[in-house]
Structures are given as structure tokens and as C-alpha cells.
Amino acid sequence: MPPVFPFLPQRLEGLVDVACNLNWTWNREARRIFAAIDHQLWTRLRHDPLALLQQVGAERLGQCAADPAFLALYDAVMRWAAAEQSPSQTWFAQRYPAEAGNTIAYFCAEFGLHHTVPIYSGGLGILAGDHCKTASDLGVPLVGVGILYRAGYFDQQVRNDGWQEDTDDPIDLTRTVVEPVEGPGGVPYLTSVRTAGRDVFIKVWRLRVGRVTIYLLDADIEQNHRDDRHLLSRLYAGGPGLRLRQEWLLGVGGVRVLRALGIAPAAWHANEGHAAFMFVERVREFIVAGLTYDEAVKAVRAASTFTTHTPVPAGHDTFPVFDVAECTGPVWEEMGISRDTFMALGRYPVSGDSSFHMTTTALRLSRRTNAVSRLHEAVTRKLWAPLWPDRRESDLPVTHVTNGVHLATWMSNSIMQLLDAHLGQGWGARVDDAAQWEHVLSLDATALWNVHRWLKNQLLVHAREQARHLFSAHARDAAQLVGTGVLLDPEALTICFARRFATYKRANLIFHDVERLLRIVSNPSRPVQLIFAGKAHPADIPGKQILQEIYQTTRDPRFEGRIAFVEDYDMHLAHVLVQGADVWLNVPRIPMEASGTSGMKAALNGVPQLSTMDGWWEEGFNGHNGWAIAAPPGESTREEDSAAADQLYELIETSVVPTFYNRDANGLPQRWIQIMRHALCAAGARFTSRRMLAEYVNDYYVPSIRGEKTPDEAPTG
Numbered sequence: 111m112p113p114v115f116p117f118l119p120q121r122l123e124g125l126v127d128v129a130c131n132l133n134w135t136w137n138r139e140a141r142r143i144f145a146a147i148d149h150q151l152w153t154r155l156r157h158d159p160l161a162l163l164q165q166v167g168a169e170r171l172g173q174c175a176a177d178p179a180f181l182a183l184y185d186a187v188m189r190w191a192a193a194e195q196s197p198s199q200t201w202f203a204q205r206y207p208a209e210a211g212n213t214i215a216y217f218c219a220e221f222g223l224h225h226t227v228p229i230y231s232g233g234l235g236i237l238a239g240d241h242c243k244t245a246s247d248l249g250v251p252l253v254g255v256g257i258l259y260r261a262g263y264f265d266q267q268v269r270n271d272g273w274q275e276d277t278d279d280p281i282d283l284t285r286t287v288v289e290p291v292e293g294p295g296g297v298p299y300l301t302s303v304r305t306a307g308r309d310v311f312i313k314v315w316r317l318r319v320g321r322v323t324i325y326l327l328d329a330d331i332e333q334n335h336r337d338d339r340h341l342l343s344r345l346y347a348g349g350p351g352l353r354l355r356q357e358w359l360l361g362v363g364g365v366r367v368l369r370a371l372g373i374a375p376a377a378w379h380a381n382e383g384h385a386a387f388m389f390v391e392r393v394r395e396f397i398v399a400g401l402t403y404d405e406a407v408k409a410v411r412a413a414s415t416f417t418t419h420t421p422v423p424a425g426h427d428t429f430p431v432f433d434v435a436e437c438t439g440p441v442w443e444e445m446g447i448s449r450d451t452f453m454a455l456g457r458y459p460v461s462g463d464s465s466f467h468m469t470t471t472a473l474r475l476s477r478r479t480n481a482v483s484r485l486h487e488a489v490t491r492k493l494w495a496p497l498w499p500d501r502r503e504s505d506l507p508v509t510h511v512t513n514g515v516h517l518a519t520w521m522s523n524s525i526m527q528l529l530d531a532h533l534g535q536g537w538g539a540r541v542d543d544a545a546q547w548e549h550v551l552s553l554d555a556t557a558l559w560n561v562h563r564w565l566k567n568q569l570l571v572h573a574r575e576q577a578r579h580l581f582s583a584h585a586r587d588a589a590q591l592v593g594t595g596v597l598l599d600p601e602a603l604t605i606c607f608a609r610r611f612a613t614y615k616r617a618n619l620i621f622h623d624v625e626r627l628l629r630i631v632s633n634p635s636r637p638v639q640l641i642f643a644g645k646a647h648p649a650d651i652p653g654k655q656i657l658q659e660i661y662q663t664t665r666d667p668r669f670e671g672r673i674a675f676v677e678d679y680d681m682h683l684a685h686v687l688v689q690g691a692d693v694w695l696n697v698p699r700i701p702m703e704a705s706g707t708s709g710m711k712a713a714l715n716g717v718p719q720l721s722t723m724d725g726w727w728e729e730g731f732n733g734h735n736g737w738a739i740a741a742p743p744g745e746s747t748r749e750e751d752s753a754a755a756d757q758l759y760e761l762i763e764t765s766v767v768p769t770f771y772n773r774d775a776n777g778l779p780q781r782w783i784q785i786m787r788h789a790l791c792a793a794g795a796r797f798t799s800r801r802m803l804a805e806y807v808n809d810y811y812v813p814s815i816r817g818e819k820t821p822d823e824a825p826t827g
């Protein structure tokens with residue numbers, strides 16, 4: 111529902127279209143044109159083109175429309191936008207011409223595409239966003255299905271004492287790029303889903319991501335019962351009962367929305383178990399069309415892919431059978447099966463467990479299941495082995511596709527320019543070529559170091575500008591301002607840690623031995639500074655306590671203002687941090703981080719990671735591109751934490767700090783720069799979403815579309 115732009119000259123009208131498709135976010139020229147309109151305002155508005163076009167004023171827009179250089183850029187952007195919509199050739203069309211007419215449906219409970227569309231909470235959503243962006247790049251015929259949350263992705267406000275307060279400002283849909291999809295005959299809804307004895311009508315919004323469309327479900331319309339209008343309003347908020355109903359609406363409603371739009375997917379992908387009811391709805395459809403239950407399950411399995419992201423039992427959604435019956439019932443009657451048969455879909459076959467598992471439902475109803483890293487595959491096999499009681503763990507039908515990140519979204523402009531000069535224009539089209547990435551190892555040291563210093567400075571500028579805002583808008587006191595990073599030193603070694611404050615990520619590990627950390631941080635000749643960012647889930651009290659603990663250290667004078675907590679972690683801040691850090695710190699408790707992706711984003715900017723050997727780092731660390739904490743599992747988490755912290759300090763003291771501060775005659779840390787090159791090389795060659803999506807297409811989607819006959823290894827437990 112784009113707002114109107116009264117001052118936009120006709121000559122520049124196309125900018126509205128560009129702003130309304132999110133592919134501008136990863137096109138360099140399109141980004142440049144918005145910045146060229148008013149660089150200061152563009153920065154202040156945190157790269158929000160709709161707000162920019164509204165606020166910039168007639169005079170400046172008039173100047174742009176009369177400026178030949180601006181118009182040349184404008185025309186180039188218009189040509190790009192047109193070519194994007196009707197490409198002459200794409201990777202998918204070239205490789206799979208016979209499959210090009212098919213559609214792949216991709217369901218996820220959250221999508222992180224840009225911070226102006228706040229319908230994500232963390233890694234899962236960003237991964238889904240990167241997946242869709244890459245599908246657009248490669249011409250993969252994918253449609254996304256998700257939920258339009260109107261609130262619940264809270265703005266973070268940290269109280270003076272460090273306690274995170276969660277504010278819940280609803281998003282103003284007229285200021286975002288989501289567009290309503292009208293129902294038949296102009297009704298506002300496309301379909302309905304029965305839950306808890308009532309029909310809930312589903313309105314749909316469209317989000318354009320290059321050539322990919324994501325359909326977002328919404329229940330907040332007046333046709334719905336007052337109590338139902340807020341079922342889809344908030345992301346991961348409320349208790350399990352609300353969450354169950356969100357997942358029911360996403361899965362069932364999502365399939366029905368695609369049907370209402372006349373979309374007939376040939377392959378279906380549930381990204382995480384939240385979307386598992388999508389499989390159930392398709393079983394129901396087949397039964398209504400005349401298949402037996404067993405036939406329907408087989409048919410659904412054949413076309414389905416399921417990706418699991420959670421390595422720990424407690425992380426998987428489970429619901430009491432009674433609640434599931436109340437939410438979904440009596441759908442089993444429509445399916446011609448008993449309630450017990452229905453509930454058996456979600457049964458985890460170990461004694462004493464009578465709850466309904468979303469992951470087992472997904473495992474039973476999809477032929478192709480993958481974890482998101484090599485290590486996570488092993489953990490996943492162990493976790494779900496009871497579903498295949500007759501098979502050895504090594505022989506279960508579970509594979510992995512290691513996550514990757516969208517290069518054009520996460521790599522900074524200035525690193526891209528460096529690669530333009532070094533690899534030659536057009537390198538972006540050759541990211542599959544490993545030899546190209548080997549070339550990165552000969553990047554000029556001075557050039558790379560200068561770009562990095564500039565990006566690091568941008569990070570400190572960002573922290574300072576945020577401090578200015580907090581000071582003027584919220585009257586923060588001096589001690590609080592110190593904690594926002596105003597005293598950070600552009601020359602000091604800067605370690606960043608930014609992610610959700612889930613306890614297993616151990617944001618506080620580096621505070622394990624405060625005296626030792628003090629010696630590291632306040633070393634007079636080799637100071638170290640730490641920047642933290644991240645939100646705790648509103649209901650995660652231990653997470654909030656860790657956040658508070660860290661926040662309070664930012665004001666401890668013994669740390670000399672060298673520890674900062676930057677508020678309101680979102681994709682925008684993530685960009686600034688992954689591009690400007692010297693070191694990316696990642697210390698999850700093994701094996702809790704299925705993959706982790708922020709370290710890949712950092713590495714694409716030449717920022718090495720210091721990490722426990724968990725998730726992607728178990729594959730990504732090669733001895734040259736960062737540091738690995740390889741602490742063995744301990745008897746207790748306390749022991750494990752203490753061993754990991756020890757190794758962390760040891761690495762910082764004996765390797766990270768000396769390597770960073772060891773300079774040659776020109777002031778360059780040559781060995782450090784070599785680590786940066788290796789970080790970039792390894793990430794470019796192996797951890798982009800392009801590599802990831804190609805694997806999904808080749809090994810999952812296309813075999814599904816072709817109905818390839820592999821033995822069906824359905825769970826028997």
C-alpha cells in the first residue's frame with residue numbers, strides 16, 4: 111500500500127516501482143540512486159526509500175530531475191529493473207528448461223528481507239529471506255508463504271539498569287512495501303480456515319522480492335471474530351496455544367491461499383517444523399479428491415522437502431494433544447481417519463511422550479529431510495532415530511545442506527568495489543567458480559586494509575550517531591552514553607558479538623573471568639574493545655539477565671569505555687557490525703547452534719571469526735581463516751563453559767591480539783590481512799546462499815518435480 115508522493119517529478123516516477131520491489135536492496139545502482147537523492151537523509155532514515163521519497167521535498171527532487179548525472183543513473187536503474195522482470199536467461203531456465211514452468215512453494219514462519227519489513231526475529235527469518243533473494247537471482251520459480259505480523263518484532267529499549275523492556279509498536283502498513291491481494295469479487299479475504307470451532311478468514315499481502323513473490327497471511331480483518339483478529343498479529347508471542355493456532359493457520363491457510371491464487375506447486379518446502387501443517391492440509395486435499403490415507407501420505411511425501419534447524423529437543427515445537435485436537439478438530443473426520451491416526455502423525459515414539467511434535471509430523475510427511483550443517487546432520491540423526499527403529503543411525507534418510515548467506519545483501523559496497531578491481535567486472539556472475547575465490551588470496555594488502563579501516567570507522571560513526579539520538583530523544587545520562595560506544599577507539603582491536611540473546615549463545619562467556627578480561631581490554635599498548643548487540647526474546651528471563659549483566663559492564667569504569675552495547679539489533683545494524691568488526695565472536699555451546707550465519711556475513715567482508723567448533727564453523731574453519739575454540743565436552747555445562755572461556759582468553763592473548771598489533775614498516779598487520787583474505791576466500795567459495803540454493807534445487811526441488819523414484823524411506827516408528 112505505497113503512500114503517495116506529491117513532489118515526485120514525472121521524470122522520476124519509476125523510483126516508486128523500484129522502492130516497492132525489495133530487489134533494490136541488493137542492487138548497487140539502485141541503492142546508490144536513493145543515496146544520491148540526499149545522502150544525509152538516507153542515512154538518518156536508515157535506508158527506507160518510501161520515507162525518503164516522502165520526506166525529501168520538492169526542491170531537491172526537482173534538482174535531481176534536472177541533473178544529467180542523476181538522470182543517467184536513473185535510466186540505468188530503470189533498465190536494470192525492466193531486465194530483472196523479464197530476464198533473457200537465468201541459471202534455472204538454462205539448467206532445467208523442462209522444469210521451468212513449475213512452481214516451488216516455500217513456507218516459513220518468518221522472513222527477514224529488509225529491516226523496513228519487520229516480520230523476522232533472527233537467523234531463521236534471515237535465512238528464508240536470503241533463500242528467496244537467491245531464488246530471484248537464479249530464476250528459481252519459487253513462491254514464499256509466511257505471516258504478516260503487525261507487531262511483536264519489538265523495538266528494544268534498555269532501561270537505565272540494563273533491563274530490556276519490550277515495546278510493541280504496530281507497524282504502519284501504509285509505510286511498508288506490502289501490497290494487499292484482493293479476494294474474489296473484491297472481498298478482503300482469499301480463504302478461510304476452521305479452528306477452535308470458528309472459521310477464520312485469511313487476508314493476503316504480497317511482497318515482491320525481485321522475481322519472487324512472498325504471500326503473507328493476515329487475520330486482522332473485520333469479518334473475523336474479535337478474538338481471532340489478533341491470531342496472526344504478533345511474531346512468536348503469546349503462549350503455546352496461540353502459537354499452535356498460528357502454525358495451523360500458516361500451514362492450512364497457506365495451501366488454500368495458493369489454491370485461491372491458482373498456483374499449483376510441484377514441490378513443497380517447509381522451512382522448520384512451524385509450517386508442518388502445510389503437509390497435513392495436502393494430505394486432506396488428496397483424501398477429499400479420492401485417495402486413501404496411505405496413498406495421500408505417499409503422494410504428499412513425494413513432493414515434499416523439510417528442513418530442520420533445531421538441534422535440541424526443547425527447541426522443537428510440541429503441543430499437548432488435547433490442544434491440537436481443539437485447534438484442528440475435527441479435521442480428521444474430513445480426512446476419513448480416526449483422531450488417533452491423525453495424532454499419530456505428531457507422535458515421537460518414546461515412552462511417556464504423548465505430545466504432538468511438529469518436527470515428527472514434517473518427517474513423516476516429507477520424502478526429503480535435511481539439516482543445515484554437517485554437524486547438525488549428525489545431531490539430527492540421533493534426535494530422530496526412534497522414528498526408524500529398524501535402521502542404524504548412519505543409515506537414516508537425513509542429509510544436510512549447509513546454510514549460506516546472500517552475498518549481494520551482506521557484502522559491503524566497498525569490498526565489492528575492491529573485488530571489481532581485483533577480479534574484474536562481472537565476478538558476481540562467477541561466484542560458483544572456486545578458482546576465482548582463490549584469487550582473493552592475492553588481494554592487495556594496503557587496499558584491503560584501507561577498506562576495512564573505513565568500514566570499521568563507519569561502525570563507530572554509527573554507534574556515535576545512535577548515541578546522539580539517545581541523548582537528544584531520550585535524555586540518556588553520561589554513563590549510559592559511554593555504554594553506547596562513544597569512547598570507542600578506531601585504532602583498537604574490536605571484537606563484535608551480535609545475535610539473539612539466547613542463553614546457549616553465551617554472550618557472557620567472555621566475562622567468565624573478569625580480571626583476566628580486564629587485563630586484555632585495558633592493556634595500555636594493545637587495547638581490546640568489545641561491541642555487543644542483540645535482543646532477548648520477551649519471555650526469556652535468563653536471556654534478559656545476561657543482557658543486563660553485559661549492559662552493566664559497559665559502564666564499569668575499569669573497562670575504560672571499551673565495552674559497548676548497541677541497542678536495537680536488526681538487519682540494518684547487523685550490516686554495520688558484520689562489515690566493521692575486526693573479529694566476529696561466536697561461542698555457542700556445542701552442538702546447540704545448528705549452523706549460525708552471522709559469521710558467514712562477516713567473513714564475506716573479510717572479517718575473521720573466533721568461534722567454538724559448532725554449526726558451520728566445524729566445516730568452515732580451515733586453520734587460516736580465523737580461530738577455533740575446540741574445548742572438549744565437559745561433565746557439566748559449568749565445566750564446559752569454563753574450558754571454553756579458558757581457550758577463548760588464550761586465543762585472544764596469544765594469537766588474536768599479537769597478530770592484530772604486529773605491524774610492518776608501513777603500519778600494516780600483514781599476517782592479519784592474510785587471515786582476512788582467507789576468511790573472504792572460504793566464505794565466497796562455500797558459504798553463499800547461491801551454493802546453498804543450487805543444492806536445494808539439484809538435490810531436492812528438481813527430483814521432487816520430476817517425481818524421481820528413490821526408495822521411499824518413510825518412518826516406521
Ligand SMILES: *Cc1c(COP(=O)(O)O)cnc(C)c1O
Pocket residue numbers: 231232233234236608609610679680681684685705706707708709711
Ligand atoms: C544473520 C542474523 C542473525 C543470525 O545470526 P546467528 O549468527 O545465526 O545467530 C540474527 N539476526 C540478524 C539481524 C541477522 O542479520
